[in-house]
Amino acid sequence: MTRTAIVMLLTGLLLYSTVCASADDSAPSTEQWPVSEYRLDNGMRVIVREDHRAPVVVSQVWYRVGSGYERLGRTGISHLLEHMMFKGTAKHPPGELLRIIARNGGRQNAFTGRDFTVYFQQLAADRLEIAFRLEADRMQNLILDAQELAKERQVVMEERRMRVTDQPRSHFGEHFNTIAYPASPYAWPGLGWQADLEAITLAELRGWYARWYAPGNALLVVVGDVQPEHVLRLAKAAFGKVPARATTHPHRENYLQAPGERRLVMHSKEAKVPYVLLGYQVPSVATAQERDEIYALMVLASILDGGKGARLSQELVRDRRIAASAGAGYSAVARLDSLFVLDAVPSDAEVAIDSLVKALREQVQRLQSEPVDTETLERAKNLLLADHLYELDSMFYQAMQIGMLETAGVDWRMLEVYPGKIRAVSAASVQAVARKYLIPSRLTVGTLLPQTPPDDDAQTGNGEGRS
Known part of the structure; x- marks a missing residue:
């Protein structure tokens, strides 16, 4: 699953319409x-x-x-x-x-x-x-x-x-x-x-x-x-x-920070292949105490899932061939805390789900233990900046960027500093946020399996209603 698809799956957006054209010198900047x-x-x-x-x-x-x-x-x-x-x-x-x-x-x-x-x-x-x-x-x-x-x-x-x-x-x-x-x-x-x-x-x-x-x-x-x-x-x-009316907003919720590793195993008759999803609790652009960490998390996601040369696609899909697809994503623009997610589909029935989860976690551990090389870092940053330029080429997404930031409680002027902040992300800052946030106490591991346990239909997850 692509980085965008993962974020869309988990953020709850109900309509997402791409109106982007090609990025070229005519695309506007915030200064122009x-x-x-x-x-x-x-x-x-x-x-x-x-x-x-x-x-x-x-x-x-x-x-x-x-x-x-x-x-x-x-x-x-x-x-x-x-x-x-x-x-x-x-x-x-x-x-x-x-x-x-x-x-x-x-x-x-x-x-x-x-x-x-x-x-x-x-x-x-x-x-x-x-x-x-x-x-x-x-x-x-x-x-x-x-x-x-x-x-x-x-x-x-x-x-x-x-x-x-x-x-x-x-x-x-x-x-x-x-x-x-x-x-x-x-x-x-x-x-x-x-x-x-x-x-x-x-x-x-x-x-x-x-x-x-x-x-x-x-x-x-x-x-x-x-x-x-x-x-x-x-x-x-x-x-x-239109007459003015007072509106009382709810207070910003206090979160149960780092509550400990949690797991979900869901069985589905409709699922054709297994699927694993890892989610780490991380701050958003509105909740981060140190705003620069947000940009480092964005770059980290791009290192893992920024095109076919990114680490997950290169190492899990093409080199080791244990995944048919693998991705990562981070939805930074939110009013409350967010998730940093990784996902994968096994390449065939012989690949154990536990092995796939282990491989994803090893990618995280690698980012924590060793600084990313300069070439990989620059490629990840360039991809983020190119995506930003494409969005600016669309009037619709210019408005979307402004509205999403403002409704998250963030000044739209973040758009003006975004390119410089991304360029300033260092290998050390990527390693620091990986060590700080991508830790077991902030992790949820989910597994979707394409079968129904014969002795427990209640585990299928196919019922409606609240969990």
């Missing part, structure tokens, strides 16, 4: 493309990034709420509300919002993560006002109807079945998180547990909407062929009319 910031009287923040390469614009409204804000018993409510946000207002009945954007040649969608819910439109730059008007309307005038909720609840439960229950690795990853995050709301799935989805009431959904969908809890990010002052005028005209 100015960013302007504003705050409306009702508390809503507006961030505008100019990109005049094409006469188009991306508009994203970020709400600081996602599955990481939920509680057991009502998991999945943020994603369910995201679906209901397309069900209309008094001005725009169900389906009208989609038709308006389509008539104007644009596209739109939404996605829910652990720390945010996002609604976006991509339009010709001269149609930006339309997006603002529609988003401002449903920010305050959403109609939540019992019949529509009943229908959409079934849609979400079917989405859960298709994306999780019927996908052995996704189902396994969901249960893995409940053990890997022993004291964090990241332990439960973004799509919610089945039993919770069935239990969410209309009143609870209305309360969630009233609590979180307030201008003071929203961030408007606009990237494209625009003038910041014009965007501000449009934002004031549309969103400035």
